[in-house]
Amino acid sequence: MKRILIVEDELMIAGNLERILSKGGYQVSAIAIDYEQAERQLKTHVFDLALLDVSLSGKKSGVDVAKLINEEYGIPFMYITSYTDPKTIAELKSTQPAGYISKPVQAATLTTNIDLLFARLDHHNDEVTVQVGNGIHQYHLDAIYYAQADHVYTEVFHDQGSDVLRISLQAFQDQFPDNELIRINRSVAVCRRAVVKVDKTTVYLQDTCFRISRTLVDEVLEHFR
Template sequence: MSEATKNILIIEDEFSIAMDMEMRLQKMGYNVAGTAFSYNEALPLLLEQDIDIVLLDINLNSEKSGIDLGKLIRDKFNIPIMFITAYTDAKTFAEAAEAEPMGFITKPVKDADLRNNIELALNKFAQKVIANTEIETNSNSIFIKDKGVLKQVNLHDIQWIEALDNYTVVHTAGENHIVHAFLKDVLMKLGNSFVRIHRSHAVSLKHITSIEDNLVYIGSEFLVVSQNYKNELTDRMKIL
């Protein structure tokens, strides 16, 4: 299992299969963030929930197929998908491949296949994100790709960074920059002058003006420190 519990969305039109899969995933230690039985039921879950991977039936027995939904997830949500199907013919696989899934699982689904393919898909997607992270660094600056143009941002000007769905917002005093990458991947490139204080936030140590209870202040702005990251912040600060 990876370092944090992964949130999985199941989209499967057969109730018994969906419920069986949900139970098995929970026993494996995953969190099932939701279960949908159609294209339309899946949309609000995709918008409202924090999803790490989608298990998607190719045949949803509705006007729009799982392949249609897979393409939408790829284009609008940037969440990895893995198709589940009873069909193994070349035509189905060729059509499904257009949605760029991270893998396929054939029915009936075995526990080992389910677990192994989920972990492989998550790792494959993470490597894809790292390779496509729109940020490059040198000793003093980062270069953020914006509409094909590289913009230079001084590392000392970055006050804090924020996870926003599958994007990261880099906050400076003057402006904000959006990077198409996960927060943890951006942190890897920024170096150790930043510390994570929340699942969704990391701050520059040099820009912290004060800490009060579970709040970190950057000038007049404040961010919440979650309990899971409080010790890390304390360890990184030079407290007399």
């Protein structure tokens, strides 16, 4: 369940947002009414999204919270506010928010925007950018089958064919998220999503299979438990 921080100094509005989000399948992990409370919550909890009112109690605003998030936490945030003047909107845009919801908040508008945001983020997280020298190669994790070492080269097999890259298999694997590209022997790493069966000696893909190195059996099997 996605965890959300609400930063809103009007508790009735914050409570209403919490009810909407809970009905939409989200967890409101904390509510803060000012910058200082938001800072404490960010230090002590992990959030997937922050909803920020622009005008807060105290000297600092929701824009200051946004700047803190950008500098130290890197999570997406959306503004929820009644401000619509061009100067304020320009200031909000400069912090690169993931969205902007106008008050009064409509339940369907809020949950739809958050649903779309997480759908975009989840899709982006399925893409891997591999740097080879000065070149960039981008792969979708669902499209890769396996990678095979050939001296100083690695051949990447995917649903469109294969690419031969001048990069070691280890350096190629290091650019993938944990548990996505799994080394099964000295020369082969398989994409976890392409594996259809695993036993104590062999990893099976749709159209091929590979022997597991005896020294890696326990580690490989652990990936698929």
